[in-house]
Amino acid sequence: MDPLSALRDFTIRNDLDKIVRIGDEFRFGGDYSFPCGVATAYRSKQGSLYSLETLIYFVKNHHLKHTDYMHNARSHNLSAVTFIDRKPLLDYLQGKVSSSDSIQFLAPQNPKFTSDEYRPEDPSLIQITPNDDNDFDVNDEIGARVSDNYMAMIRAMERPLKDRETMLECRNRNFYVVLTAATKRDEERQRLESQQRKDGLVAKNRLMRGDERGFGDEMGYDSTPKPKMLMKGSKIGEGVPIILVPSAFQTLITIYNVKEFLEDGVFIPTDVKVKQMKGPKPECVTVQKKFSRDRLVTAYEVRDKPSVLKAEDWDRVVAVFVLGKEWQFKDWPFKDHVEIFNKILGFFMRFEDDSVESAKNVKQWNVKIISISKNKRHQDRAAALEVWDRLEEFMRSRSRG
Missing domain, CATH: 3.40.50.11990 (RNA polymerase II accessory factor, Cdc73 C-terminal domain)
Known part of the structure; x- marks a missing residue:
């Protein structure tokens, strides 16, 4: 079993206390043992694979506030799980989800081939047979197996350089200047619109006051509008x-x-x-x-x-x-x-x-x-x-x- 699957299995079973570090390896009860620094199949959004000791420390301390967890991890000279990976990683380890796009199981470093499989160092296993035109073709069955093996190994070694989220991650960049400039432009636009509305209201009020004043003068009373004040006491x-x-x-x-x-x-x-x-x-x-x-x-x-x-x-x-x-x-x-x-x-x-x-x-x-x-x-x-x-x-x- 690979380290990530073993850790998930022990997390779901609530057996994390049975994972013990002895020297440079973690022992999962009497079932498995892995090197502490071995890379797991869980890839961070930033591109790197999390080590087993990083994941074990995280899953045992996920209850901490993220800033406290990061501080404690650094004090133990451990890499920390990033904030953006925190929830999806925990959901997978606790069995809330069955899979994740961040998981990329690696092919074995030194794959072992059976006797009838293609081995690049042993070209004698490739059978060359002449066809009716006296041209030579690679045996179809072996050729297909060669192609399948190579494609599987290539896919296993593929690594995404960028995705939609990492494209938006810009280290050592501060976009508050852009936000401020955009806010100022929007503020100025709204100020101009507000001023235009006020100018229109002022003109309308002047026309209405002129009409009311003429009517009031004819009736013999002062029709000039009086300002309204907000209420005192228990009111505003x-x-x-x-x-x-x-x-x-x-x-x-x-x-x-x-x-x-x-x-x-x-x-x-x-x-x-x-x-x-x-x-x-x-x-x-x-x-x-x-x-x-x-x-x-x-x-x-x-x-x-x-x-x-x-x-x-x-x-x-x-x-x-x-x-x-x-x-x-x-x-x-x-x-x-x-x-x-x-x-x-x-x-x-x-x-x-x-x-x-x-x-x-x-x-x-x-x-x-x-x-x-x-x-x-x-x-x-x-x-x-x-x-x-x-x-x-x-x-x-x-x-x-």
Whole structure:
């Protein structure tokens, strides 16, 4: 039995404790033994075959968080299973799937041939017979066997140089510059469209005000429209509603990247945004939903310093992105987090593959957990829309209440 099949068999049988390393080889109970560094038939997406000791260490430690597993593997001078190979490899070893495209069983290094098979070093076994035209042909049966043997050996030695996934893997390359340029172009386009819509509305309002003013003058009253203010007290306070974000860098959404996330549906890490910024850190950022082009949208102020808010400002606070720590709410004008999240909408942003411990406190709060991918940026828009949907519903309920 080959090393990979033996490891899969012992994993499915839950007999991993019977795999013991003695010297430079692994012994699978009393059944098999293989050299520790022998290459298995499982090929990484990066192109290389995983060794037996790499797979054994992985399957015995797959419960660890991937970053912890990689750190421990390096401390043991072992190659680590890549993140992209992790799930399909584990599914195969645990018997959840019966096969995988990554498995390529090798032909024996020194294949043994039976006495009637073709051996390249023994040409005497090739029988040459004359045909009716006095030309010589290789015996058909032996020729077919030669062809089959060679083709089997060639296929066994074939190795894919590139596939669809490895073509996208560019080591030592950073595409944030491309993402930033594309985001800026999209931002400028949306800004121009927004300005054109505003110009059209202004012109329309002026025409309507002119008509109303003429009608009002004829009737003897002032028909000039009065500005509408948002409700105070238990309603949203006067002025623009406020969204609070943590000032700590260990949270995903900060005042540096909140605009790109909420307006453009693109998550850019805070450290990347800080490097791109020119000038001091902003005290306030204004955001609005750009995904709806047919109707007017509400603008929001985003702030990360609750300590500077006045008593009347707290009436305008409608949402907060939480860090998951109680000390974030120190000196807030509320009794506890229960009162906070009864009056303010709470969000907690996390990566979808983070450990459950990171959201342990948050799960006890009345907070919506929003998950995004570490690498799949095209999924950010759906997460941003989920935030907007919750926020708009919350605003409608507060206005009704």
